[in-house]
Amino acid sequence: MLGSRNKLRFALSRTNSRVLTKKLKYGNPVVHMNGGQIILVLPCIKSWGATGILLEWEDTFPYSGELANIGSIYIKEGVYTMDEVNRIMQIAEENGLLVIQLVQTFGHMEFVLKHNEFSTLREIQQAPNVICPLKPESQLLIKAMLEQVLDAQPNATHLHIGADEVWHYGVCEDCSVHATGNKHGVVSLYLQHIRDLVLFIHDKRPNIRILMWDDMLREYNLGELVEPVVWNYSPVDCFHIPPAMWSSYQKVFSHIWVGSAFKGANGCAQILVSSSRYVSNQDAWISVADEKPFDITFEGVILTGWSRYDHYATLCELLPVAMPSLASCLRRWVKPKQEQVSEAYNEAVLSERTCYERFQKFIKGDFDIEDKDCSGRPKIYEDAELEEDSSQTQKELALTLEVTQQAVSHHLKSLVMIHKQADIMEVLPQQDWPGYDMACAVHAFVLLRNRCIALIHGDEVAAWLNPWQVENKYVNPIQVQGIAVAAERLLKELVATEENLQSSFQCVIGDRSKNEWIATLHSPLVKQVRRIYENAYHYANSAVRALPECICPNANEL
Template sequence: MASMSQRLVHLDLKGAAPKLSYLEKIFPLIEQWGATGLIMEYEDMFPYHGNLSEVASSQAYSVEEVKKILHMAEQHNLEVVPLVQTFGHFEFVLKHETFAKIREIPKYPTSLCPCHPDAIPIVTAMLDQVLEMHPKTRWFHIGCDEVYHLGRCDLCRRKMADENLTTQQLFFGHVKTVATYIKAHYPTITPIVWDDMFRFAAVKDLKTSGLGDLVEPMIWHYLSSFLLPENLFDNLCTVFRDIWVASAFKGATGVCASMTNISFHVENHLSWLRLIDEKGSKFNSIRGFAITGWQRYDHFAVMCELLPVAIPSLALCLSVAKQGVFTQDILMHISNQLEFKPGLPLNPYQCQIPTECRYPGSDVYAAMIDWIHTQAKCDQFLQSDTLCSWMNDYNIERGFVNLMHIEPIVTEATNILARLCEVQIKIQKSMEPIFSDETVTEWIQTYLEPKSKRLSDVVEKGQKVLGRVNFEGFEEKMSQDM
């Protein structure tokens, strides 16, 4: 097997960026479980300044906070690799009117136009600001995955026509420009790039791309059953001496997932280990794993699993990546370390037994367990035949109702609503020490409040029906008695 020494934990900061006090608690654990470094995908959480100040979120880390993160990482022997998107997934920049001019498609703030004269100056200005604060980094991830609508604007079409370029060559050209800039101005740094945009490239195009001596590809795949092109590794090894692989410990099973299916991610790592054993000798080195933990699927998506609920998954995935196997002893060790009672469930969605645990952020884990069970009960009720049959708008508007059915519907809705209120208090209390108020508010308003509103509507309509029918029935009975 090719040498493989790095295990980088990816911290996706484009949603639910943790407070430094929480990072301070988990960095020692990450080191203990076998991580050698961190990939910091700052997005709009970096304190960009000057002409880029608009890019920084109002919640962005300050310069001093970034310095403290780097210091904490160094204390725990975690090498920091910054990740800044420089092509696709550029929404955090392109959403601003100031930078809309460099969009590939004017109405989509997704990918930049590589041919716009302002594109490279904006990208390199971002790189300079980030690298100025990371003088010790050896690698810099420039992203470049999922570049949608490539070669669609007039500037790109003109360039492709004038220079007889394919969209693949247009992509390679931009990556080469960015990587060459880094190599020229920061010669000790090696750029890393996601592999998906040249997975299906012909070998001749890879060889003529000029990227072989400039970048190291990071091949990402998050499923247990691999769907990568069969000849991918054979093609890459003709051009690249060193590569990376990227697995996931969270954020790859559903855009709205609240809990982490650990089994899914452990299987992904085991599949990677088998593939590395088979293909690794083709390269000088497979640098190691980047264990990704996505917080949103893109800048405009909702938040998925919060970092604290995925800490058990991260612990097991790091252990598997380091030791090369998954055993009951490893599971028991992590379960005991995180104080799970009766034991760490590998798929919390299937766990019906009450679970206790104690680790940094375990209150969020416990609150989310309550949430997924309450959410399931709520959805089951809202989608039930009972509600649709006896309390639909058509019947209610016409007073065509039977109290025998309305009363239990209102009672059940009231009970679930009360339970949702309890869960909301628990979630809010558990999240506040770890995340900003804006993150807590976003999560509650995204997931919990829409359910509460729908239940409240059911209760309100039901109570009006009950009040009206009871009162009218009472009046009719009185008139008959008289």
């Protein structure tokens, strides 16, 4: 692990804090107490260089009393009790991690506004995202939420009030009338709402520091009331923050944070996590921090990790799968490049071959994948980006695992990037991480899914068992025998994979998210492959037909 000397010397010059945020969206308590995973995650991220944890509870927090319906008491399964919340706080404290709770106060309010009892507080009836700031009940509701969350952390030094992505406001009848009559227009609604809440929080906790995402602040000035978290999740190539923004922030705010991403920012339905893409985002921010625009020293970096793009969106890039990315991202902040270069030549670092071997073991999981040819087998493609020796190793892996070389390349990039340039080298964490079994199961599933898709949309089914042929019973039995064999084999593997997913997900994310994930990604595949298998098996054992049924329904079979 890293020496404190290095942390002090290098980390402080960039930021004081590296805080991991967990977006605990509905049905997705990414790390659940019952499995004991949280106890492992906190010391794990601490050892990787995190100095705190930002908890966006959403509806996994045990709100009580009049708020009982919006939180974990209502959901019951897979979320946190107050005892568990207290335990998380305690473990974080024991590990020296700063805990910042996040309560959404304007946008991203779906978990509250979706309920009938709060539907009248929506700014727009069809959109449960944004709360109307002018309705008296809105302020009462949010203040009650803030009170309960603050009560759970008597020694809180920071609180995050979200307030990002307020896509529409000033549009309901009350708000539009108010905006029209105010010289600052709709801006006055936003400023007044946030200001009232901040004053309320300071009234309860005078010394607490209040953070909020900065996207709305790019237009509005909230002075010394809050500390903006400037977020940008783009990789280096498309990362841009206008210098004028730093100039104006520097005049207004005495404390500024930055927000990067280690997962959940690469597409709303992504399953795997590309470490290199997120490391690139850290590099972009590190360059900004090193340059110190307008002499700004950032308070800290918050590494965010979305698991859904909004409350109703599907699950994406789950935390256990993203742990290697998190380790790599934290490593960028903790260690200077020159140290990583020297490490690359250290014998302790995994060699390229070792990484490939570990990768092979990783994605194989508990499956014994036979090395034999079958119908519908995908083609092997060249990957021009890779050097000759790497390409050769990937070909061997692709053959052994019976997947495309592209799939191997993709998985490899998501797990471990080995470049000849040591300064961009990432390695797998030196230990199994909490949720490792689940990550293995997800990777194994994605490989199998690629093979299923290759069969479903491949040439063989399109040429000899397409919907027209099935509908018209015009199928050549000998040609579909291979399809039947391939589909049967995939079905068996899908069954085995489901058992693996069930058991490994269970102890990490609970029934609700497990069932949703499997029903979204695994079950539809089973259905499609089974249909192909049943059709192929049927026609492989049927007599040859002379004409398609649409031409001659009564044609005699020969």
